[in-house]
Amino acid sequence: MPINPIFIILIFLVLILLFNGLFTVRQTTAAIIQRLGKFQTVAQSGLHFKIPVLDQIAGRISLKIQQLDVPVETKTKDDVFVRLKVSVQFRVLPELIYDAFYKLENPHEQITAYIFDVVRAEVPKMVLDDVFVRKDDIASAISNELQEAMNDYGYKIVRALVTDIDPDQAVKDAMNRINASERKKMAAEYEGEAEKIRIVAKAKAEAESKRLQGQGIADQRREIAKGLEDSVEALNKVGINSQEASALIVVTQHYDTLQSMGENANSNLIMLPNSPTAGADMLTNMVASFAASAKLGEKHNNGSAAKQLNGK
Secondary structure (H helix, E strand, O other): OOOOHHHHHHHHHHHHHHHHHEEEEOOOEEEEEEEOOEEEEEEOOEEEEOOOOOEEEEEEEEOOOEEEEEEEEEEOOOOOEEEEEEEEEEEEOHHHHHHHHHOOOOHHHHHHHHHHHHHHHHHHHOOHHHHHHOHHHHHHHHHHHHHHHHHHHOEEEEEEEEEEEEEOHHHHHHHHHHHHHHHHHHHHHHHHHHHHHHHHHHHHHHHHHHHHHHHHHHHHHHHHHHHHHHHHHHHHHOOOOHHHHHHHHHHHHHHHHHHHHHOOOOOOOOOOOOOOOHHHHHHHHHHHHHHHHHHHHHHHHHHHHHHHHHHO
16 A cells, blocks of 8 residues: 555654654753743753644753952042952852743842942941951952842852952052061061160179179188288287288388289389388388378268258
């Protein structure tokens, strides 16, 4: 029995229409199906069928998290122009795909407009230093504003970040100079403090040295006096009285001094009287000098006491 050509044509047309009606939707994507220009349904990921000619795919929308980077230039409270880069992460809510597709023509432009509005409202309230310190506050203000606005259009704001703050180059150079000056000032203060510590330590060392030197001299004089005392006692034991013993000691020290000075070629030698009575005469003069000094000291003390009494 011969096959009717019309039947073959009909089968061929049916197959074309069938294959034309089948379509797939990728994972994390949704397809908007319209029938005769009117919304019909939302096709999720997988294999689907639509009525050929009557149904059509109006568009596809991604359900992935998207990121939009928006550069914004504005002025701070201290009249410094600064460029900020704001990164916003957002996604379409699966239950509001209809709103995301039909209510908003261009979500990127809408989000950009809100970012400009928030940044230019918040940053002019801050000085430049606060912009760096409070960038998280700026990001939170952007996130809150966008969340409230974009929910009506089926979009969820995942996160907003201020990823870059870039003042004018002249401002950055000035900030670097200020920072360098502050560091130099701190370095000078530290150096001054170190110098102060060195001076105090040196003064303490010198004071300790003087104290030890004075103690050494006092010990030396004490030992000399003790030696002289022992010498006088030894001479007394052999029948020489104290005055004669003192004269002998003075003469001995006199000649010892002359011998020490003579050992050095560069010494200046002064010859003192060295008659047999020279030692006694020197001792007598020394005793007289000590006595005169004692009298002068006594008169001075008496005069000071009298002045204090008159003053009272």
